[in-house]
Amino acid sequence: MRIWDCHVHCDGTENGKDVLKAMDAAGIERINLFSNYPWREEGGRKVPHGPSSYASREALRACVEHIAGVQATDPSRIYGLAWIDPRSPYAVEEVERGVVDRGLRGIKLIPDQWFPYDEMMFPLYAKIEELGKVIMFHSGIVYGFGDSSRYCKPVNFEVLLNFPKLRFSLAHIGWPWVDEYLAVFGSFWSSVGYDKEKTRMFVDTCPGTPDAWRTDAMRKAVPFVGTGRLMFGTDAHPKSLERNAPRHISRDLSILREVIGVSQGQLDEFFWGACEKFMAE
Numbered sequence: 082m083r084i085w086d087c088h089v090h091c092d093g094t095e096n097g098k099d100v101l102k103a104m105d106a107a108g109i110e111r112i113n114l115f116s117n118y119p120w121r122e123e124g125g126r127k128v129p130h131g132p133s134s135y136a137s138r139e140a141l142r143a144c145v146e147h148i149a150g151v152q153a154t155d156p157s158r159i160y161g162l163a164w165i166d167p168r169s170p171y172a173v174e175e176v177e178r179g180v181v182d183r184g185l186r187g188i189k190l191i192p193d194q195w196f197p198y199d200e201m202m203f204p205l206y207a208k209i210e211e212l213g214k215v216i217m218f219h220s221g222i223v224y225g226f227g228d229s230s231r232y233c234k235p236v237n238f239e240v241l242l243n244f245p246k247l248r249f250s251l252a253h254i255g256w257p258w259v260d261e262y263l264a265v266f267g268s269f270w271s272s273v274g275y276d277k278e279k280t281r282m283f284v285d286t287c288p289g290t291p292d293a294w295r296t297d298a299m300r301k302a303v304p305f306v307g308t309g310r311l312m313f314g315t316d317a318h319p320k321s322l323e324r325n326a327p328r329h330i331s332r333d334l335s336i337l338r339e340v341i342g343v344s345q346g347q348l349d350e351f352f353w354g355a356c357e358k359f360m361a362e
């Protein structure tokens with residue numbers, strides 16, 4: 082079975098050869114790979130920017146350049162996305178450069194010190210929509226960004242109804258707000274006349290849902306969303322892919338086959354087809 086991991090993170094030290102080696106060892110054919118975040122240094126530690134600073138142009142560009150270099154090793158297997166701080170006044174320009182000049186496939190965003198519905202975000206949404214690329218958002222409780230989960234509630238993303246050609250995903254099935262998340266999916270589904278094939282919100286199912294909640298979340302998501310919009314992901318790093326991916330694959334396989342009872346065609350959609358539609362170029 083072909084496997085496309087929709088959600089893998091770089092730490093900025095990777096090279097393309099090692100990433101491909103890790104994918105082969107993990108049994109993964111293709112990945113969406115996020116750049117390192119343009120962190121701020123404080124006392125020798127990498128920390129989020131907080132309310133009073135944002136990433137510099139150089140920091141954004143360094144993230145774009147690193148992930149573009151990794152992707153260039155094999156752009157048919159490694160789909161690079163830049164994880165940026167959208168509060169930077171250079172965000173739109175640097176993203177456009179990353180996509181047009183360096184061939185990146187989209188961007189990754191974690192709302193922190195900004196809400197998805199802030200008007201400040203609209204030029205970036207419009208640019209990605211115009212470029213025909215994707216935004217992969219975090220949603221749900223967020224670990225590692227301090228007091229910022231309130232920015233990531235699923236309902237905050239309903240504003241994207243105003244960008245009708247923008248394809249986007251929300252990660253972690255919004256855990257612990259799975260029901261709210263699925264209701265938001267319903268809103269995007271209804272906006273295209275209840276046509277799943279036209280629905281441009283995609284569900285990034287990478288864990289976030291701890292194992293004890295995952296079966297319940299998938300039992301709700303599979304029938305409501307359909308496997309055509311449900312994407313497999315690990316939220317691993319290339320260095321941990323070999324160790325983590327087989328565990329995630331077998332856990333999801335057993336939930337989908339044994340608890341929910343999906344067909345082989347639905348499994349193929351979950352592990353490959355949904356992401357292929359999402360990343361369509």
Ligand SMILES: [Zn+2]
Pocket residue numbers: 088090316
């Ligand atoms: Zn992640």
